Amino acid sequence: MDTQEALKSAEALLTGYASTRSEENRLDGTLAPENLCAVVSNLVAARWGYLMAITGLDQVTLGQLEILYHFGAGAAILTLRIPLPRIPIPSVDSICPIIPYANVYERELGEMFGVEFRNSPNTDRLFLPDDWRSAVYPLRKDAVLNEE
Amino acid sequence: MDTTVPQRFVVPIGPQHPALKEPGHFEFTVDGEQVTGASVRLGYAHRGIEKATEGRNWVQNLYLLERICGICSHVHATAYCLGVEKLAGVTPPPRAQAIRVLVAELERIHSHLLWLGVAAHEAGFDTLFMYSWRDRETVMDILEALTGNRVNYSANLLGGVKFDLTSELTDKIYKGLELLEERTYQYVDVVTSDATLLQRTRGVGVTTREQAEQLGLVGPTARASGVERDIRVEAPYAAYPDFPVKVVTATAGDLEARFVVRLQELFEAYRLIRAVLEKLPPGELQARMPRKIKPAETVSRVEAPRGELFYFIKSNGTDQPERIKVRTPTLCNLASVCVLAVGSQLADVPMILAGVDPCFSCNDRMVTVYSGDTDHTQWTWKQLRQYGIDYYRR
Amino acid sequence: MTWQHVVDDIRTWARVNSPWVVHFNTGSCNGCDIEILAILTPRYDAERFGVKLEGSPRHADVLICTGPVTRQARDRLLRVYEQMPEPKFVIAVGSCAISGGVFQGCYNVIGHIDEVIPVDVYIPGCPPRPEAILDGVVKLLGHLKNPVLEETIQEAG
Numbered sequence: 001m002d003t004q005e006a007l008k009s010a011e012a013l014l015t016g017y018a019s020t021r022s023e024e025n026r027l028d029g030t031l032a033p034e035n036l037c038a039v040v041s042n043l044v045a046a047r048w049g050y051l052m053a054i055t056g057l058d059q060v061t062l063g064q065l066e067i068l069y070h071f072g073a074g075a076a077i078l079t080l081r082i083p084l085p086r087i088p089i090p091s092v093d094s095i096c097p098i099i100p101y102a103n104v105y106e107r108e109l110g111e112m113f114g115v116e117f118r119n120s121p122n123t124d125r126l127f128l129p130d131d132w133r134s135a136v137y138p139l140r141k142d143a144v145l146n147e148e
Numbered sequence: 149m150d151t152t153v154p155q156r157f158v159v160p161i162g163p164q165h166p167a168l169k170e171p172g173h174f175e176f177t178v179d180g181e182q183v184t185g186a187s188v189r190l191g192y193a194h195r196g197i198e199k200a201t202e203g204r205n206w207v208q209n210l211y212l213l214e215r216i217c218g219i220c221s222h223v224h225a226t227a228y229c230l231g232v233e234k235l236a237g238v239t240p241p242p243r244a245q246a247i248r249v250l251v252a253e254l255e256r257i258h259s260h261l262l263w264l265g266v267a268a269h270e271a272g273f274d275t276l277f278m279y280s281w282r283d284r285e286t287v288m289d290i291l292e293a294l295t296g297n298r299v300n301y302s303a304n305l306l307g308g309v310k311f312d313l314t315s316e317l318t319d320k321i322y323k324g325l326e327l328l329e330e331r332t333y334q335y336v337d338v339v340t341s342d343a344t345l346l347q348r349t350r351g352v353g354v355t356t357r358e359q360a361e362q363l364g365l366v367g368p369t370a371r372a373s374g375v376e377r378d379i380r381v382e383a384p385y386a387a388y389p390d391f392p393v394k395v396v397t398a399t400a401g402d403l404e405a406r407f408v409v410r411l412q413e414l415f416e417a418y419r420l421i422r423a424v425l426e427k428l429p430p431g432e433l434q435a436r437m438p439r440k441i442k443p444a445e446t447v448s449r450v451e452a453p454r455g456e457l458f459y460f461i462k463s464n465g466t467d468q469p470e471r472i473k474v475r476t477p478t479l480c481n482l483a484s485v486c487v488l489a490v491g492s493q494l495a496d497v498p499m500i501l502a503g504v505d506p507c508f509s510c511n512d513r514m515v516t517v518y519s520g521d522t523d524h525t526q527w528t529w530k531q532l533r534q535y536g537i538d539y540y541r542r
Numbered sequence: 543m544t545w546q547h548v549v550d551d552i553r554t555w556a557r558v559n560s561p562w563v564v565h566f567n568t569g570s571c572n573g574c575d576i577e578i579l580a581i582l583t584p585r586y587d588a589e590r591f592g593v594k595l596e597g598s599p600r601h602a603d604v605l606i607c608t609g610p611v612t613r614q615a616r617d618r619l620l621r622v623y624e625q626m627p628e629p630k631f632v633i634a635v636g637s638c639a640i641s642g643g644v645f646q647g648c649y650n651v652i653g654h655i656d657e658v659i660p661v662d663v664y665i666p667g668c669p670p671r672p673e674a675i676l677d678g679v680v681k682l683l684g685h686l687k688n689p690v691l692e693e694t695i696q697e698a699g
Contacts, residue, residue: 079447129614132613192569193570193609195612200647217571281583281584
């Protein structure tokens, strides 16, 4: 599929939500957390690409924590942006029931940014050491990482 | 004791590992010889590189990110450089882009030969391990002559590359490729005809096309199952638009297919290197880069020897990045090991693991995988049992 | 020559001619690990010194460590070290194993190898060439044969 065609069909799938072309081959859609699962289901049903990664962005000045779901189809990249409040605990529905392998990405995010994924099949600690202090999320900008 | 209930026994493997050279802890629940559950605990090589990038400037990060992985250091640096150049609006000169492709393909040769050796070693075929590593020295020599180091070549700079090709080097590369090509024919012959090796590879760890897509596999592991997924073709970067790549796929999806796909990719790499050498564009090696980069964000994807490598880079107007996110191919592929291991024989597990070419240093920089018979593998006990029965009936 | 002398000589002879090596990656980038593997292969052929890569630490004489020590790997490194029979020797390969290298200050890195276990030979480089690793192994063997050299080696290292 041609990149521009792919982006057009993604735009069609995102009708009703705010979407922008951030780069030549990228489409960004900003969603409220409750709409995420519906949009992801639509993407999967339309067989639009595959989930490439989930990124967390800590925006201290805006007081929000943004979660970015990157989907790729050929050269086209669709990013679903979910802004969440940083405090108390950002929380969003898990997309594992739709895309099972998203679990590892979600668990990475949960550990690194302290995001709660509702209905996730597995939220165990992933890669931080066994003796890591709880409620310290290393990739948050204000994380205190030195124990001393 | 109730003898009708099958006794479950857990075999822990790692983190200090007899076979793999990297730390990863595996626990296999076995029933007799058959694996009924698998879990992985990584993080032994997790260093926290993504956080570290936020405290260093753009140039320092190049050297840090190159050391995410010693095997595929060049692709990490390339993905990072391409991303940062896109953010800064700098176009590297065509000669630099071609040299990036050249080194990337040389690295692919070294990585695939390395894998061939390690996989053969897992199968107990040490002769092939010794042969392939002996021939790998040819490409290591080329890389050393080209860049000055055998591993972590530091070929990339922001905005270009560090070194140029001389006619002497070109001759050396041609000569090396000739030898490697001849040897690769022999390897293809060995992995497709050696009866002992075939018993360990043919029909073992089969991943169907549907499974490969569902598990989100990437790279040669996915291509061996018939999924045509290659960033060099789908979204050509650097000089790949000028030097098109032919995707190598197989349909069987077993370990033999993965051997064959990787070996066929070697031929493709030889062809590409020759093409680059013949049509190397003249000109500068480096474009000027600004020290600070305006606030923006971009996604940079490249095809590492193991599959798609994903970088998300966000700048904030200073000389340091706001956020760099790295998703390595091993993460996508490793989850499949737990699924494939379940139902196979314990002795086949090292082969299945080696089959995806795992690279924990890449992986652990961020993430670990856990998967057991109770979670997202989605296999019920009944299905699992049926899988095992079918396996032995065949 | 006393009986004890003879036994010691035989022991040293055996140890020097057949050091079994176990390798542990404590958080390295793999660069050093593939070079260690390379010394076993035909071009460098460490087996001519009797070096054999052994899977189990319980059978090994020499522990080769690579990489900075991560928080998660620390206990495992100690456990591997403790499982090895006496006398045991440790070789730290690569800049990260010696000083932490580029990973100094990362939140999950607690430091270099000799903050956790005693190290006998340091081999610098990022990564060191296989020749350098071989040289380090041979220096260690020389030190076993002739312990008087111990101080010189430590100074040189």
